[in-house]
Amino acid sequence: MNTINITLPDGSVRQYEEGSTALDIALSISEGLARNVLSATVNGEIWDAFRPIYQDATLKLNTWNDKEGKSTYWHSSAHLMAEALEALYPGTKFGIGPAIEQGFYYDVDTGSVTLTADDLPKIEAKMLELAKQKSEYIRKEISKADAIAYFNDKGDEYKLELLEGLEDGNITFYSQGNFTDLCRGPHIPDTSSVKAVKLTSLAGAYWRGDETRKQLTRIYGITFPKAKELTEYLEMIEEAKKRDHRKLGAELELFMFSEKVGQGLPMWLPKGTQLRERLQQFLRVEQEKRGYQMVITPHIGSKSLYVTSGHYAKYGEDSFQPIKTPRDGEEFLLKPMNCPHHCEIYGVRPRSYKELPLRIGEFGTVYRYEQSGELHGLSRVRGFTQDDAHIFCTKEQVKGEFQNVLELTTMVIKKMGFENFTAQISLRDPEKPEKYIGSDENWQAAEQGIIDAVSEFDIETVTAYGEAAFYGPKLDFMIKDALGRSWQLGTIQVDYNLPERFELEYTGADNQTHRPVMIHRAPFGSMERFISILIEHTAGKFPLWLTPDQFALLPISDRLIPYCKDILTELAKHDIRGFIDERAESIGRKIRDTELKRVPLMLIVGDKEAENKEVSVRKQGHGDIGSMSVDAFVAFFNKEIEA
RNA sequence: GCCGAUGUAGCUCAGGGGUAGAGCACUUCCAUGGUAAGGAAGGGGUCAAGGGUUCAAAUCCCUUCAUUGGCUCCA
Structure with a gap:
């Protein structure tokens, strides 16, 4: 009988009879191990633990503890x-x-x-x-x-x-x-x-x-x-079901749906609107630092705009149908994308290479007729707002601009506390060329551009064939919801195609006419979907800087309400926002309700506090942390917001 | 869009061919409270919508709408 050499994960090499199985090998190590072996990785391939091995091999025994x-x-x-x-x-x-x-x-x-x-x-x-x-x-x-x-x-x-x-x-x-x-x-x-x-x-x-x-x-x-x-x-x-954004969204009064308004058309309630606008403000500031200019465009556009862009040919039949006007033959589309409008903005006058890269951003609301069975809370809707921007640049600038966007996007994702995201390079399906528009040459340039830009960036990626947009490849940031379903949030797309369709040009240093390249990008993706994931990740306990109400003032008796109002005014001067629970309820009840509303800080005020000009502070989920003066609370608050 | 499930009060749900139920929430009153539900009373429903069967339908059947788990799709 010949023997074979088996290399184990710790690097040790053992000899076994030819035709031994992983189970035999496990048994030679320990009986307990043999009982737990489910399969074996043999020379990198997963095998039955009972399959005989006839050659030298590296072997890893897989148990319930291995993927x-x-x-x-x-x-x-x-x-x-x-x-x-x-x-x-x-x-x-x-x-x-x-x-x-x-x-x-x-x-x-x-x-x-x-x-x-x-x-x-x-x-x-x-x-x-x-x-x-x-x-x-x-x-x-x-x-x-x-x-x-x-x-x-x-x-x-x-x-x-x-x-x-x-x-x-x-x-x-x-x-x-x-x-x-x-x-x-x-x-x-x-x-x-x-x-x-x-x-x-x-x-x-x-x-x-x-x-x-x-x-x-x-x-x-x-x-x-x-x-x-x-x-x-x-x-x-x-x-996980308790974290479902649809449930929390209703409980915390962030957003709602109405049959009368229509399927998949969310309405933002005051608290949800506050949350969303703070997120937008945060991004607006970051984008200004990076040279973006904001624009505003209408919610509809002439059908011919989308015929030019190619969107109509691709999605026209399965979309909201054109809006007609009293004028014969005149048709408008609810805008499904912001890019055609932004292309027109680029073309407002002749452009010089000195203006590039031109970064045009918009919180643009778009409408898409998603299939009814696919609608899902805020994650998949028919009307949503993209934190959209389009960067028009030269071919030479693509890589640098792409990396700038990559920096912005990862910064945003990390700021929100998402550690586990996947960056997916979404390329063409090589077997279905008919799904895509644009020349092969441009596609190759765009795909290679993304791969190069990402390779120099410290970021883990997976490659997915067939996941590209019809006009170009993408880098998609994927993140999971409470139930483990994966959603695309941020996206960066390189596009050689739309500038061609809109005949966009600039004059180069050589005094010749050139075609710019476009980068589409949205770090959040859509405000709706991003917030749905944010709700599930935080279980509704938003970061202090972002949360709609940062504190609640809970008077122990209604004679303390005037004192509470003074504090509210005082804290507002420090940009700290909250409300007074004036209900005729016991303090226990007020605390309970405020805890359930995920208000991060509770300021409990009784006669004792009013007398000493103090507040008794309680942290959501942590309990009482003691009394302090209003000034001390402001200092405490500012420290908390840093953390 | 397709397959399946679901739809009863603001919410969570029970009931079920013969006068519509509970808890919480809401309103009012009482209590003026000390760190996660104080007490009492009261209001609230075209049982998703439309059609059919039946003496009688919230209940059975059909259609539609919405929600939901997947599939397909996702500019």
Whole structure:
């Protein structure tokens, strides 16, 4: 028997018999480890822990504590669910069933049976029952012909379609219990580690993500090796729901929707408006420092403006339809973008290279007819305000300007306390050139421009093909909401195309005519979406500088109201804003209500404080921090706002 | 837009072919309070909208609208 050298993550090399599995190797280290191994990373590839290794390899054992281990575990759980479905609903056909970030799903076609949420507990019970049988997952390499024969026999057209795209010699089946599936793997050793199951939701999903094809039933679920972990997971979900911006937005009276006004059209209430305007003011100041000039443009524009820009051809049919006027043939569009207006502003007179880069900014409200099923609180709406700006510059200036914007955007995101964001380089889908306008040459220049600019910046990125805008590539800043769903906030886009369509020009130092390049950028993205994420991240406890009411004055008895009014006036002189709770309620009640409203500071005032010209200060979420003079409070406040 | 779920008081929800319910909130009165709910009384509903079945519909059926979980889309 030959031996092979196995290199472990700590760098040590051990020798094993050829054909040993990761499980054998784990067992040679410790029995406990072997029990916990879910899969193995062999030479960088994730393998079944039970798959024999015939060559020298680097090996990492994956357990529940590794991302790879969890992913294998959940993928195997999807197979377990499929086995349960097949047992309960014979004839069920299967699409795809991958692991996801939190759990797994399987797209299934149950034929004439329609699954409802009421069926899920039954499926969960079946899964647990099957898990107890400790069925081993078995890997089998199979020829394409045999695989096709198997699924032909079973009558599963989805698997047959998947097989079409696979190469003979590269096809594997996995079986556990009575269930066999076409699958690349890997899988966990056996089903017994699945101890807790929750099928979380049921939804329609188009086969292969194509809306022209049949809609399958997607069942989402999650499993755990310990019942306690499931309980904790469910509690975490409950906690996250409490942060939902739709719930907090209503409770804190930040914004509202009305059926009468229309779907997806938010209205900002006074407190939400304060919050939003403070954010805008913050950005306005930062942009002025960086040489931006603000403009204001109308909410509608002639249809021909968007025909020129290309937006009409791309989105016209699926948008709010043109507004007609008494004049025959005259049509206007609700503006879906600010850039065409800004292009016109650029073109107001001949431009010199000495004016570039020209940075034109606007808090511009735009309207887009988003599909009704896609609307979501403030995150996806039909009318929203972008913190938009367009930078017109020379080709040579693109990189520097892009980096300036990158600096501004990351500064803004960090100032808001978002540490976990992803910068996504969104490029063309190389397989679908018809989705994009503009010359290949310009696209390449723009894509390379972004990649170069980002590479010199200390920022982690992922690359996503097919996520570009139709006129150019983007750098998108992605951030997650309370429930882990990812949203695009800030965006930076390089555009060679629009200047061409609008025939924008400048005169260079060489006295020749040149075409400028445009950078679209919005650090917040949209005020609506940004604030939705801000609400969820802070659970409504906004930073002191930003929050609508910084303090509440709580008089213990109504005879203290005049004293409270004096304090309110005094604090206003120091730009500290708040209100007096004049209700005929007990102090306990006033404190409770103010805590729930997330007002950061409470100033409690009774006879004792009035006599000593003091206030008793209480911090939201922290409790009483003692009495102090108004001057001392101002100093305390200023220190807090720095922090 | 597609598949599923939901829609009862301002909010959270119970009920269910035969006079519409609770808690909180709101209003008024009493209490003038000491760090997360003081007490009492009162007002409040076309049971999302429209149509159908029925002696009778908030309840059953259909349609529409909105909300919601996904899918597709996202300038």
